[in-house]
Amino acid sequence: MNIFLASILDAPEQYVNVFMGLLRWVAPVLVFVLLLRCIMPLMTFRREPEIWAWLRFSDDKQLPVTHWENVIGRSKNSDIVIDFPTVSRNHAVLTRYDDGSWTISDVGAKDGVRVNGKRVRIRALKPEDVICIGGVEMVLQPISAKQEQKLAQLRTKGATVFSSFFNVLLLSVFQILCAMAFLLGNGTENAVNVFLGFGGIMASQWLLLLFYICIRRTSFEVETVAFFLCTMGMAVIATIDPAETLKQLIAMILGIALFLMVGWSLRDLERAKTFRYVAAACGIGFLLITLVFGTTYYGAKNWLVIGSLSLQPSELTKVCFVFVGASAMDRIMTKRNLILFIGYSIAICGCLALMNDFGTALIFFTTFLVIAYMRSGSIGTIALALTALGFAGVVALRIAPHALQRFSSWRHIWEVPFDAGYQQTKALMCMASGGFMGLGPGRGWMKNLFAADSDVAIATVTEEWGLIMLVMIVLCIVALAVFAVRSASVGRSSFYTIGACTAASVLLVQVILNTLGTVDILPLTGVTFPFLSNGGSSMICAWGLLAFIKAADTRQNASFAVRLVKKGGLEDE
Numbered sequence: 001m002n003i004f005l006a007s008i009l010d011a012p013e014q015y016v017n018v019f020m021g022l023l024r025w026v027a028p029v030l031v032f033v034l035l036l037r038c039i040m041p042l043m044t045f046r047r048e049p050e051i052w053a054w055l056r057f058s059d060d061k062q063l064p065v066t067h068w069e070n071v072i073g074r075s076k077n078s079d080i081v082i083d084f085p086t087v088s089r090n091h092a093v094l095t096r097y098d099d100g101s102w103t104i105s106d107v108g109a110k111d112g113v114r115v116n117g118k119r120v121r122i123r124a125l126k127p128e129d130v131i132c133i134g135g136v137e138m139v140l141q142p143i144s145a146k147q148e149q150k151l152a153q154l155r156t157k158g159a160t161v162f163s164s165f166f167n168v169l170l171l172s173v174f175q176i177l178c179a180m181a182f183l184l185g186n187g188t189e190n191a192v193n194v195f196l197g198f199g200g201i202m203a204s205q206w207l208l209l210l211f212y213i214c215i216r217r218t219s220f221e222v223e224t225v226a227f228f229l230c231t232m233g234m235a236v237i238a239t240i241d242p243a244e245t246l247k248q249l250i251a252m253i254l255g256i257a258l259f260l261m262v263g264w265s266l267r268d269l270e271r272a273k274t275f276r277y278v279a280a281a282c283g284i285g286f287l288l289i290t291l292v293f294g295t296t297y298y299g300a301k302n303w304l305v306i307g308s309l310s311l312q313p314s315e316l317t318k319v320c321f322v323f324v325g326a327s328a329m330d331r332i333m334t335k336r337n338l339i340l341f342i343g344y345s346i347a348i349c350g351c352l353a354l355m356n357d358f359g360t361a362l363i364f365f366t367t368f369l370v371i372a373y374m375r376s377g378s379i380g381t382i383a384l385a386l387t388a389l390g391f392a393g394v395v396a397l398r399i400a401p402h403a404l405q406r407f408s409s410w411r412h413i414w415e416v417p418f419d420a421g422y423q424q425t426k427a428l429m430c431m432a433s434g435g436f437m438g439l440g441p442g443r444g445w446m447k448n449l450f451a452a453d454s455d456v457a458i459a460t461v462t463e464e465w466g467l468i469m470l471v472m473i474v475l476c477i478v479a480l481a482v483f484a485v486r487s488a489s490v491g492r493s494s495f496y497t498i499g500a501c502t503a504a505s506v507l508l509v510q511v512i513l514n515t516l517g518t519v520d521i522l523p524l525t526g527v528t529f530p531f532l533s534n535g536g537s538s539m540i541c542a543w544g545l546l547a548f549i550k551a552a553d554t555r556q557n558a559s560f561a562v563r564l565v566k567k568g569g570l571e572d573e
Helices: 002-009 013-044 145-154 161-186 191-214 221-240 242-266 269-293 313-326 335-354 358-376 379-399 401-408 422-434 457-465 467-488 494-518 536-551
Strands: 053-057 062-065 069-073 092-096 102-106 113-115 118-120 122-124 130-133 136-142 295-297 300-306 309-311
Touching (some): 013 161, 013 467, 102 113, 161 221, 191 242, 221 467, 221 536, 242 536, 269 300, 269 313, 313 335, 335 358, 358 494, 457 494, 467 494, 494 536
Antiparallel strands (some): 053 062, 053 136, 092 102, 113 130
């Protein structure tokens, strides 16, 4: 190992310059090919709905049941539409469980739900049970085990082992080139840190792929995109503060562990119901602990310092919040459940307001809007919530000088280039100097600017790797969000659908706030760029959110949150 490093570090300067010049052109092409191979399958998979049962009416008419949680009602937004005057807009919820059983739940409709003539609140359904909703009678006819096996075979196939292996190989080549560039540019200084940083990511991605192959899951596109973003984040840290590479690597490993743990909890929806209470308690608990024991940095009391370790618990609360908001299950449409979630959201945003962390509060509020809309489908509710946000924003600016200061320099940074606008003006100049192809790894000026590896990390990427690389990095998050939305129409469970769309919204909003804040289109709020910005809490959160997107993948052998199918029914793993 020492001989290998020494041979690289002792390379003549003219060879170093040639290598750096080639890397400026080779890196974008290599990344483009890699992302094209990863993103295209996510954008083009077929979206045929899966039919899990049929509702047979007295006039022999049949309606397909295409999800595991289905809202039955007169509303056009219902999963199963029964256009009859006595049926409420949202009348009942039909739920399928992992063992293939079904229940019907009343969600507070005036006429209620009847099974075999008796009014019920929630009832397990047996074959030939007669369901009556608003005077309309029907019988549920689930598909057989053989039909379920056939259904699994008709789904779009995930990536092959060879395809995933080749993608990870391409990414490894890029990582080796990155490590060599920093080793050549920095000499013996920080060589071990750089080697550990990029080598650790390579080892992690290959071990995770091997684990997937062992459990017969072959699709690795989502994870490859995440590892690429982590690689670019490591490149930023190698430029700004190489001593931080090991800490970021450890955070990434912890994030992968959370990713696998959340995915495991989603394999069993009944188990997920139990976990939502733990998630709810942890989510609010993290913020309360920060309120009591937190440390204030730059006007916001959102850091928890334990010795040499600093954490931002609000990042972990994001994962808990998405879990709680998505895990509606059979009570998805009940007013009580919705009111409890609204109260929980108010408590979360209230704690963040007391911390003066309004950027994170905005992310949580956006998350709440996505969940509220996907639950209710009511534009009026969203409009009312946005009006409340505007009012709260005005109040926040009145009582929080820290928030007002961020707005005071917004769109006026060039008027105060040596004061409030210093960070952004320098970042913009560095981005311009990088051009399309960048100056080369470690050759930029951004290393002299505060928060160049966190708040304005995209400026460091653009200066050293070029505008083309920045565009591809942003498109990675956009692609994950589009994939989550495309998967929603064929999602088996509302848990998977709401969780994926909400998690993607959190990641996308962070990218918008971070990117547009850096270039002064929006106020700079200090929000991190997922996977890219330096910060252990942010990295762990990003991987935790990725688990919800992965769980929504319904392609064959793609998501470890979906059980494999074998002859006779679901495989019990």
